[in-house]
Amino acid sequence: MANPTVPEILTGLVRRAIAAAGLGNGDDPIDPxxxxxKPQFGDYQSxxxxxxxxxxxxxxxxxxxxxxxxxxxxxxxxxxAVAGPGFINxxxxxxxxxxxxxxxxxDEHLNLPQSGAGKTLVxxxxxxxxxxxxxxxxxxxxxxxxTMLRLHQAAGWNTVADNHIGDWGTxxxxxxxxxxxxxxxxxxxxxxxxxxxxxxxxFGQKAENDDTLIEQAREETARLQAGDPENxxxxxxxxxxxxxxxxxxxxxxxxxxxxxxxxxxxxxxxAGVVEDLLKHDVATISDGAVIVxxxxxxxxxxxxxxxxxxxxxxxxxxYATTDLATLEYRMKEYAPDRxxxxxxxxxxxxxxxxxxxxxxxxxxxxVEDTASPELIHLWFGMLKVDGAIPSTxxxxxxxxxxxxxxxxxxxxxVVEDASPELSGxxxxxxxxxxxVNTIRYFDLSxxxxxxxxxxxxxxxxxxxxxxxxxxxxxxxIRSIQRKAGVEAALSNLAITNxxxxxxxxxxxxxxxxxxxxxxxxxxxxxxxxxxxxxxxxNSFYAVSRVLGSDEQASRLAxxxxxxxxxxxxxxxxxxxxxxxx
Ligand code: ARG
Numbered sequence: 307m308a309n310p311t312v313p314e315i316l317t318g319l320v321r322r323a324i325a326a327a328g329l330g331n332g333d334d335p336i337d338p339x340x341x342x343x344k345p346q347f348g349d350y351q352s353x354x355x356x357x358x359x360x361x362x363x364x365x366x367x368x369x370x371x372x373x374x375x376x377x378x379x380x381x382x383x384x385x386x387a388v389a390g391p392g393f394i395n396x397x398x399x400x401x402x403x404x405x406x407x408x409x410x411x412x413d414e415h416l417n418l419p420q421s422g423a424g425k426t427l428v429x430x431x432x433x434x435x436x437x438x439x440x441x442x443x444x445x446x447x448x449x450x451x452x453t454m455l456r457l458h459q460a461a462g463w464n465t466v467a468d469n470h471i472g473d474w475g476t477x478x479x480x481x482x483x484x485x486x487x488x489x490x491x492x493x494x495x496x497x498x499x500x501x502x503x504x505x506x507x508x509f510g511q512k513a514e515n516d517d518t519l520i521e522q523a524r525e526e527t528a529r530l531q532a533g534d535p536e537n538x539x540x541x542x543x544x545x546x547x548x549x550x551x552x553x554x555x556x557x558x559x560x561x562x563x564x565x566x567x568x569x570x571x572x573x574x575x576x577a578g579v580v581e582d583l584l585k586h587d588v589a590t591i592s593d594g595a596v597i598v599x600x601x602x603x604x605x606x607x608x609x610x611x612x613x614x615x616x617x618x619x620x621x622x623x624x625y626a627t628t629d630l631a632t633l634e635y636r637m638k639e640y641a642p643d644r645x646x647x648x649x650x651x652x653x654x655x656x657x658x659x660x661x662x663x664x665x666x667x668x669x670x671x672x673v674e675d676t677a678s679p680e681l682i683h684l685w686f687g688m689l690k691v692d693g694a695i696p697s698t699x700x701x702x703x704x705x706x707x708x709x710x711x712x713x714x715x716x717x718x719x720v721v722e723d724a725s726p727e728l729s730g731x732x733x734x735x736x737x738x739x740x741x742v743n744t745i746r747y748f749d750l751s752x753x754x755x756x757x758x759x760x761x762x763x764x765x766x767x768x769x770x771x772x773x774x775x776x777x778x779x780x781x782x783i784r785s786i787q788r789k790a791g792v793e794a795a796l797s798n799l800a801i802t803n804x805x806x807x808x809x810x811x812x813x814x815x816x817x818x819x820x821x822x823x824x825x826x827x828x829x830x831x832x833x834x835x836x837x838x839x840x841x842x843x844n845s846f847y848a849v850s851r852v853l854g855s856d857e858q859a860s861r862l863a864x865x866x867x868x869x870x871x872x873x874x875x876x877x878x879x880x881x882x883x884x885x886x887x
Contacts, residue, residue, distance in 0.1 A: 308417045309409055311817045312350065313339045315382055316396055320352050323376040329358050329369065339396065341815055348387065348395030349811050355392035366392030382406070403810055404799045410813070411796065411870040415460060418817045422463030425643040428636050429455050429465060432561060433649070435472030436548035436568070437481050437502040440555050441703040443650065446686045446758075449749045449880070450829060451648040452561040454684065456878045457824040457832075466564050466640050469552075470632065473545060473568035477506065479527030482540055483519060484509040486526075498547040531573065555706050558742055560880045567632075575631040576623040580616055583630075586670035588663060594619035598663045606658055614659040626660045633664055637679070644680040646827075650688070651755070657683035684827045687757040689749065714741030720766050720774060725887060736887045740766075740774055743881045747773035750879050751833040771837040776876060777883055779840040783869040784885040786852050787862065794866035798859040805846040806864055812842055813871050820878065829879060836875045843868055 310318070316339035325332035337354040355370030362369065370392035377386060377394075384399040410417045431451025434444045455467050484505035494501040513519040530537040549566075556562065580596055583589035589598045596617040600609040614626050636642060647657060661681045668678075691704055718737035721728070728736065748765040751772075752758045768774050787794060801807045819835035822828075843865075852861040873883055 308413055308415050308420055308817075309406075311417055311419065312382065312398070312406070312814050313341075313818060314419070315380070316350055316352070319377055319380055319383075320354055320373060320394070322378050323373045324354075324358060326376040326378075327372040329362050329364075329372060334361075341811075341818070342395065345808075347389055347393065348385075349398045350396040351389075352394040352396075353392075355394065359392065368392075370394050398811065398814075400801050400807065403807070403814070404801065407810055407813055407867050408796045408799055410816075411867045415462075416816055416871065416874050418460055418820050420462035421821070422458055422461040425462075426464040426466065426640055427455075427458045428640055428642040428645045429458070429467050429648075430470045430632075430645065431455070431467065431648040432552075432556075432563075433470040433472070434552065435477065437477065437499075437506055437544050438548075439499055439503055439551060440706040442689060442691060442706060442709060443703070445706055445709070445745070446689055446749055446754070447648040447650075448556070448559055448561050449746050450684070450686060450754055451646075452559070453750055453829045453879055454646055454648070454824075454827060455562075456880060457820065457829070460820065460878055461824055463644075466636075466642070467562060468636075469563045469566040469568075471548075471552075471566060471568040473541075473548075474531075474570040474573065474628075476523055476527050478530060478541055478544065479523035479525070480509045480513075480519075481505050481544060482526040482530065482537055483522045484512075485540060499551040502544060502547060551707070555710075558710055559746065560742075560882075567635075569628045572628050572631040572635065575635065576627050579627055579631045579634065580623070583616060583663065583667060586667055588666045588670055589616055598659070598666075600659070600662060604662065608655055609658050609662055612655065612659065614656075614663065616663075625656060626663070629656075629660045630664055630667075633660070633681075642679050644682065646682050646684055648684050648686070651685045654683065654685055657681075657685075682827065684754065686754040689758045689760060691760045710742060710745060713745050714738050716762055716766055717741035717744060717774075720768070721887070724768060728886075732886070736884060739882050739884055740777065740887070743773035743777060746880055747776065747833065750829045751837075753828060753830050771833060773881060776836060776840055776872065776881065777887060779843060780869055780872050780876070780883040781885060781887045783843075783865045783872075786865060790853055790858065790862055792862070794862040795859070796863050796866060799863040799867060800857075800860040802857045802860060803846075803850055805842070805849055806861075809839070809842040809846055809868065810864075812839055813867060816871050816875065820875070832875055832879060836872060839868065839872060839875075 317336060320339060321332050321336055324330045337352070337357055339350050339352045342348050342351045352373070355366045355373055358373065359366040359369035364372070367388070370388045374386055374388045374394050382398060382402045383396055385397040387395045389395050429451060431454070432444060432448040434440050455465055458465050481502060488508070489505060490501060493504065509519065509523070526537060530541055580589070583598065584591070584596065589596050595615055597613050597615050599613045600611065602611050604610050615624055616627050617623055633645070636645060649657075661683070691709065714737050717740040718733065721733045721737045721740065725733065725736065744765050748760060749758070764770070765772055766774055768778060801810065815835065819832050823832040850861065852858060852865060855861065876883055
């Protein structure tokens, strides 16, 4: 069990004070105590007097005073005050602060509340379509998705990471036609995924001048789906080839999955879903197709007067049908409390439609179906890479593997400049880690919903909210510790100047920053928090010497605590740190 966080402790005290002051029974909703934004208002503050005052017909200042006067004693608190129109300010006790930080950085989860204990998350991320190389369009889903997975795991969730690959339907039929018609065996041997991609692209080009090709592709798809052994074997081969290139990318980026259940897996369940929707009057038949229509007052707004096709008149199922079947399967298999889907913004309507259709179906099924998971579509904006990578721009897309190679190459130049003393081998190693981290961190440090312009100079800068800067902050601590030649004993932690105190208060906020990133699905909040930690550490170095100072023992403990917070936070972001760089 993690220790309570400081806001939890202080909110608990306010709750007790309210009961003691006769302003409520202690079970009422309470505005949690939050960090103050100005030092003169203490380290933390409660704004709850406004709410309690209203409920009790008191002005907030009087309510604040009453709460304040009934606050129980607690070792965490050095001083309290009522300020302004009714804020209650808390000043944290220095000794208690040090003790709490020592416990926190010794805790497996750094006191992160285990809010996910006993709960299950299914996360559907990355999910590319097979037989193509992974390109930049898959990057954000893979990186942000993997970080959301790590954040949930840290908060105690059971997790199932599922790669819902697109491995079914007419694209496969097209590749089968192209494969049978004009595959290049030499190219296939040399670059299997490249040859599949070439076949797919060339099919599109040839189909422009040959109408029969699309019909052939449809037939091949139908034969595949009917179980034709030849097409099944080809399809297996495409799956295998695609899997190899995917795994390579995932290893480099640090993404992991528990299952890879592609669209094909749900093929046999599609008919049942359509029947169910019809039986419960959620779907209707229109011109031979099965559709779900959303009325003009539907919520959310984007659904209004839209229609989603569940089965085409020719009997073909669609993307939404598969997603409904997938959801049914996940409910039965994992009984999740939350399902998180990561895709680009252009799929918003699709997700809102199938969520709404499924909710209608659940409502129509009635009471026995009570489990109600949270369905969250975490969409993200486009990522553009600037300064291009000339050799990798083909058809306007940038291949992920080549972007990663390029990142390592660029990182090598930075390392050459910044750390000339390292051996060539060390430089290569540092560059390989920095390169991938740079891509990952740059993506994560942006609001997921923003359109992002990736710029090499900005992403690799040693100043600013970047992977190299964050990694350097950790490596510098490790370097100071090596030079000290003694183990840092955390028990020596003490406050020797205001910069240290401010940073220790900042360290207290780690659990809050993680929880905020988790619950708002914005890993960039954690990046910002860590960036602030690193900046405050630099302000500390500017006024305090560690090595050879009278305070060396406590300052070694101090930087050790900072290192642990940075490393823990960066690990949740999937950023590997180095002891030396
Ligand atoms: N394969 C889809 C694509 O590349 C993404 C799938 C996302 N997951 C889902 N359950 N629809 O756009």
